[in-house]
Amino acid sequence: MKNSHRESRTYISMFVPGFENIIENAIARRIGPIQAKQINSGMIVYMYGGSPQEIIDLDVVKNTFLCLQTFSDPVDFSKMVRQVSESRLNYPAQVMGIGRGHSFRVRYSYANQFHKVAAGVMKSAENKVSRDLCLTPNRVNPDLEFWYIIRSEKIGFYTFLLTRGTSSVKAGETKGKLTPELASLIIEWAQIPPNKTIMDPFAGYGGLADRLVSLNSFKRLFLFDIESEKIQGLYHQLGDKKNIVIKKQDARFLNSLTPESIDAVITDPPWGSYESIDVEQFYTETLIEILRVLKTHGKMILLVSERIDMDRIVFPFPLRLTNRTNTLVNGKKAIIYSYQKLPRTPNA
Numbered sequence: 001m002k003n004s005h006r007e008s009r010t011y012i013s014m015f016v017p018g019f020e021n022i023i024e025n026a027i028a029r030r031i032g033p034i035q036a037k038q039i040n041s042g043m044i045v046y047m048y049g050g051s052p053q054e055i056i057d058l059d060v061v062k063n064t065f066l067c068l069q070t071f072s073d074p075v076d077f078s079k080m081v082r083q084v085s086e087s088r089l090n091y092p093a094q095v096m097g098i099g100r101g102h103s104f105r106v107r108y109s110y111a112n113q114f115h116k117v118a119a120g121v122m123k124s125a126e127n128k129v130s131r132d133l134c135l136t137p138n139r140v141n142p143d144l145e146f147w148y149i150i151r152s153e154k155i156g157f158y159t160f161l162l163t164r165g166t167s168s169v170k171a172g173e174t175k176g177k178l179t180p181e182l183a184s185l186i187i188e189w190a191q192i193p194p195n196k197t198i199m200d201p202f203a204g205y206g207g208l209a210d211r212l213v214s215l216n217s218f219k220r221l222f223l224f225d226i227e228s229e230k231i232q233g234l235y236h237q238l239g240d241k242k243n244i245v246i247k248k249q250d251a252r253f254l255n256s257l258t259p260e261s262i263d264a265v266i267t268d269p270p271w272g273s274y275e276s277i278d279v280e281q282f283y284t285e286t287l288i289e290i291l292r293v294l295k296t297h298g299k300m301i302l303l304v305s306e307r308i309d310m311d312r313i314v315f316p317f318p319l320r321l322t323n324r325t326n327t328l329v330n331g332k333k334a335i336i337y338s339y340q341k342l343p344r345t346p347n348a
């Protein structure tokens, strides 16, 4: 039940960068009102009074932490650990799920990278947790994790990790498949109105399709890919859904579709990193076909490598760029573009 825990607590969630403008709404749409205190690249700090499980299950974020202490100008981990050791902290044991006999470790994250600290600093951080919560340190395979975080924006936190292998959505990721967090954020960002006919012509392992199905807001979904193995996987996952069409088809020849039959295209085409394709020619051929099947005023959302010159590729086409954002896909720089198909001009 939403908002059944009355006391508001401060949480920190990490998400894929590029979605700072929409993350607050995306979270609020899923779990009810939150009060954002700070949003930085890939991180939101917010107050929430509902059940922590709602936060743990969020599909739009990666790690979520309960904030135990904030540092406005963190200099180094040893000072933070000293300050924490001297503080009386309020630990909401229920939120943290702490049980008798649980073990823990303390981790140190500096600008999103794990960081080593001196043995003495580690020991005092562990002593604080053991003393306050009667937990046993286990640096290799602990039940619980406490994190000291220093961000590049020069803010710091002492936190408890809430999402340690707990979310079902975050399990079972396949290499090459978009992560559920990124796919959910792209869909949220795309703002495709409900009850539309949507197509992913490069569906792969179904990263976007999985999340579209969970969000359940489309009328029909067309999923294509050129590889039989991927099509079989999609059948296996989604083949029982009546409003989903799955077909092995080349995105440049969508023969099964009639002109102007699709309201929105949302897709993650090949980037040319592994395939031997002429990227510009491949994208041009694909765009000709997408524009044939896309309705006038329909949306096209593309996730592409930042190395691909989309401005140049779309130049000859009746497309208006409506939004774009820079993001990262497995650490690689990428751009998400949102276009609208313009009506044909009489002499075009």
Ligand SMILES: C[S@@+](CC[C@H](N)C(=O)[O-])C[C@H]1O[C@@H](n2cnc3c(N)ncnc32)[C@H](O)[C@@H]1O
Pocket: 176, 177, 178, 201, 202, 203, 204, 205, 206, 207, 208, 224, 225, 226, 227, 230, 249, 250, 251, 252, 268, 269, 270, 271
């Ligand atoms: C970047 S991957 C998409 C990954 C997908 N978003 C996922 O979550 O699994 C690009 C996909 O395009 C497919 N592909 C490559 N050339 C194609 C073509 N001409 N027509 C249709 N699919 C193609 C590849 O098989 C691959 O699955």
